[in-house]
Amino acid sequence: MSSPYSNAPRIDVLWLSEQDMIDAGVTDSAACVDTMEETLILLADGDYRMAGASANSHGAQINFPKNPEHEGMPADGPDRRFMAMPAYLGGRFRSAGVKWYGSNTENRNHELPRSIHVFVLNDAVTGAPLSIMSANLLSAYRTGAVPGVGVKHLAIQDAETVGIIGPGVMSRTIFASALSQRPGIRHLKIKGRSAGSTQRVVEWFRENYPQLESVEVVETERAAIEGSDILIAGTSTSPDGPSGFPYFKREWIKPGALILCPAAARFDDDFITSEEANLVVDYTGLYSEWFHENGPDITYEQLLGIPGNRWWDMSVEGTLASDRLVNIGDIAAGRAPGRVNDEQIFCYSIGGMPVEDVAWAYDVYHNALEKGIGTSLNLWDVPALK
Numbered sequence: 001m002s003s004p005y006s007n008a009p010r011i012d013v014l015w016l017s018e019q020d021m022i023d024a025g026v027t028d029s030a031a032c033v034d035t036m037e038e039t040l041i042l043l044a045d046g047d048y049r050m051a052g053a054s055a056n057s058h059g060a061q062i063n064f065p066k067n068p069e070h071e072g073m074p075a076d077g078p079d080r081r082f083m084a085m086p087a088y089l090g091g092r093f094r095s096a097g098v099k100w101y102g103s104n105t106e107n108r109n110h111e112l113p114r115s116i117h118v119f120v121l122n123d124a125v126t127g128a129p130l131s132i133m134s135a136n137l138l139s140a141y142r143t144g145a146v147p148g149v150g151v152k153h154l155a156i157q158d159a160e161t162v163g164i165i166g167p168g169v170m171s172r173t174i175f176a177s178a179l180s181q182r183p184g185i186r187h188l189k190i191k192g193r194s195a196g197s198t199q200r201v202v203e204w205f206r207e208n209y210p211q212l213e214s215v216e217v218v219e220t221e222r223a224a225i226e227g228s229d230i231l232i233a234g235t236s237t238s239p240d241g242p243s244g245f246p247y248f249k250r251e252w253i254k255p256g257a258l259i260l261c262p263a264a265a266r267f268d269d270d271f272i273t274s275e276e277a278n279l280v281v282d283y284t285g286l287y288s289e290w291f292h293e294n295g296p297d298i299t300y301e302q303l304l305g306i307p308g309n310r311w312w313d314m315s316v317e318g319t320l321a322s323d324r325l326v327n328i329g330d331i332a333a334g335r336a337p338g339r340v341n342d343e344q345i346f347c348y349s350i351g352g353m354p355v356e357d358v359a360w361a362y363d364v365y366h367n368a369l370e371k372g373i374g375t376s377l378n379l380w381d382v383p384a385l386k
Helices: 018-023 028-043 105-110 136-154 167-180 194-209 222-227 284-294 306-318 326-333 354-371
Strands: 010-018 049-050 061-064 081-089 097-105 117-123 127-135 163-167 185-191 216-217 230-231 257-259 278-279 324-329 347-349 375-380
Touching: 010 018, 010 354, 018 127, 018 136, 018 354, 028 136, 028 326, 028 347, 049 061, 049 354, 081 354, 097 136, 097 354, 105 185, 105 257, 117 136, 127 136, 127 354, 136 167, 136 257, 136 347, 136 354, 163 167, 163 222, 167 194, 167 230, 185 222, 194 216, 216 284, 278 284, 278 306, 278 326, 284 306, 284 324, 306 324, 306 347, 306 375, 324 326
Parallel strands: 010 127, 163 185, 163 230, 185 216, 230 257, 257 347, 278 324, 278 347
Antiparallel strands: 010 375, 049 081, 061 081, 081 097, 097 117, 117 127
């Protein structure tokens, strides 16, 4: 694909505000699932690059000390960090980009999102910026759509009941993607932390999805898990589960269930090593890189409890055969088997990768161009230095 800048020194950048992003289709869950399916196949094919020596790094993160020596330096706190997530994606995208964000749980006390994201999309040939965009919705909807690819290929066709543990923004976008793939969903069970916030989420689901026949609050993780065809583990902490993570005990899991794990989840090792558990990951390279970046002394508990990290540790230890971990991209491409009967239980670990942001940013950017959405900002007419 030729660069749009190959014969022109002038560079204009398209600025897309959050409303521009909405108008350009960033919240279209069904379309995002299709784009994420393409992305995950390209990952499995190897047509991508991320940071790090192996090109599989999640990104670069700035953390702060608990007791800073320098005046004005932020102190460590819950989810306080800055992070850059760069990537290149091939296929029809052939673009690079970086998501940059700051995060601080205390933001919620000031009516701000925990993380505030921007994304820069670049021409992969010249490196010139194509667009700078508001990226909170970009990140949220691609995060929801990657599990949606799992729903497309791994959920039973007549799925009716979804159980959510941790009904935050991530669980809401995952539910939207799940419903786009299984429109027969009619029942929702929600396990939240506090009665007030959980009831507000219930009302939100009832208002936004009037086709649901029941939306109920349940008091335990077990109640959310039992009888659910699709399960969403959407929290990193739990007062009930071992190690403080939501616990999916084998006896509670319905035959045929799909368990989506974009956050913490605890399974018994004997279940994971059994033939009952079908283990799927978004991409094995990510878990390998996390292992090598952090070393064997960093436990999966310290890596936010994403279960794919535990499975990778087990494969390195030799307690789990490495070929038990199947890339969802290989299933989507037809190179690996997915569901073959309605009794199989699938556990799908999702770590999240910047190639996904590049893909969805690319599509939203081109939607914006076609619809004349956004504000053109001039970088230069002729560069002062060449």
